Amino acid sequence: MDAIANLFRDSVEFTNPEYLAIVPIAGLILVFGLIVFGLRLVLRPDRTEGSKYPLIGHIKFWFFAVVSLMLVAVAAARPFWVYGGSSFKRGDVDVVVAIDASASMWVKDLGPSRLDLAVREALSLYTQDVLTPGDRTALFVWGTTALRRVHLSANAERFIEEVGRIGPPPTLTGDAFPWDSDIATAFEAIYLSLDNQDRFESGDDGWLPEERSDRLVLLFTDGDFLIDAEQRSRLDVALNEFRQRGLVIYPVGIGSRTGVSVDSVLLDYVRGVDYDETLEADLEGQRTRLGLDGLGLVEQRTSGRSFLLDSTQLTSATFIRNVVDNHRSISFQLIPSEDKQEVWQWVVMLAIFLFVLAMLFY
Numbered sequence: 001m002d003a004i005a006n007l008f009r010d011s012v013e014f015t016n017p018e019y020l021a022i023v024p025i026a027g028l029i030l031v032f033g034l035i036v037f038g039l040r041l042v043l044r045p046d047r048t049e050g051s052k053y054p055l056i057g058h059i060k061f062w063f064f065a066v067v068s069l070m071l072v073a074v075a076a077a078r079p080f081w082v083y084g085g086s087s088f089k090r091g092d093v094d095v096v097v098a099i100d101a102s103a104s105m106w107v108k109d110l111g112p113s114r115l116d117l118a119v120r121e122a123l124s125l126y127t128q129d130v131l132t133p134g135d136r137t138a139l140f141v142w143g144t145t146a147l148r149r150v151h152l153s154a155n156a157e158r159f160i161e162e163v164g165r166i167g168p169p170p171t172l173t174g175d176a177f178p179w180d181s182d183i184a185t186a187f188e189a190i191y192l193s194l195d196n197q198d199r200f201e202s203g204d205d206g207w208l209p210e211e212r213s214d215r216l217v218l219l220f221t222d223g224d225f226l227i228d229a230e231q232r233s234r235l236d237v238a239l240n241e242f243r244q245r246g247l248v249i250y251p252v253g254i255g256s257r258t259g260v261s262v263d264s265v266l267l268d269y270v271r272g273v274d275y276d277e278t279l280e281a282d283l284e285g286q287r288t289r290l291g292l293d294g295l296g297l298v299e300q301r302t303s304g305r306s307f308l309l310d311s312t313q314l315t316s317a318t319f320i321r322n323v324v325d326n327h328r329s330i331s332f333q334l335i336p337s338e339d340k341q342e343v344w345q346w347v348v349m350l351a352i353f354l355f356v357l358a359m360l361f362y
Contacts, residue, residue: 075347091330094214100181100225102225187242216248250299
């Protein structure tokens with residue numbers, strides 16, 4: 001009965017609901033008539049030979065008239081039926097975006113820099129309407145260290161603003177951040193940051209991380225990172241923490257397979273002003289290319305899958321949409337549409353029909 005009542009409440013609306021105030025008044029009149037009918041039934045004389053005792057008698061006109069009044073009040077309220085359709089509703093997701101901002105991402109082997117392409121692809125979460133209201137995003141930028149630029153939030157403007165700010169520094173002096181890609185540090189920062197936010201939002205001092213399916217990590221990188229024994233050990237621990245939390249990593253690899261010299265990034269800077277000769281000597285002979293081995297390692301360890309962007313003609317928007325939607329829960333519900341049909345005419349016809357019956361049987 002509750003399900004039927006909820007369906008009726010969600011599917012019937014009124015243009016002039018103020019007329020419905022007459023319905024409870026008519027209900028009281030109907031109750032009064034039932035009380036009178038009950039008293040007459042109890043107090044009437046005993047049946048004698050030849051007497052006629054109809055069950056309801058002339059009071060039936062009262063009942064028909066009151067019910068007709070109630071129907072007329074409902075009709076005056078102008079009810080209309082809202083057509084509803086069965087539909088599937090997808091749940092909300094949390095998307096963690098991790099962008100590699102190391103120096104190898106500044107090279108322009110694809111035309112625009114790899115970092116510019118990473119920014120473009122990350123923004124496609126909103127420019128391509130991959131995310132919907134209720135979804136949350138977080139932003140991490142990493143190189144030698146990892147920085148959280150945006151905590152998990154549904155604030156799309158903040159995310160877009162911070163992603164738009166990502167780029168190479170104005171000078172290359174005194175900053176060690178871009179000269180390495182410490183992937184283990186990035187993953188450690190991600191799961192620890194999420195844990196801290198979840199603990200704070202739960203308000204429970206005894207909070208413990210749990211596996212969930214509505215979160216994922218989009219990793220934008222060229223995969224050009226070296227993993228030594230110490231980093232591999234830390235990476236194993238971090239990826240094990242990811243698995244315990246159900247966090248799946250989806251790498252988007254950006255760069256050419258042939259590679260390019262790392263010192264090409266110096267072309268955008270002034271020698272002796274933005275960098276010194278020692279940096280030029282350190283970069284000489286170094287090359288960077290799309291690191292398929294590093295991408296494959298990350299992909300396999302968390303049961304994710306990757307997308308390779310080795311041409312400016314490609315975009316990962318469809319890939320991103322698919323992996324995001326895979327982490328949405330699905331529920332079945334009745335969603336009202338804009339189609340409406342007035343039904344007050346039928347209510348009036350029913351009221352007239354009952355009143356005619358009352359007249360015929362009076």
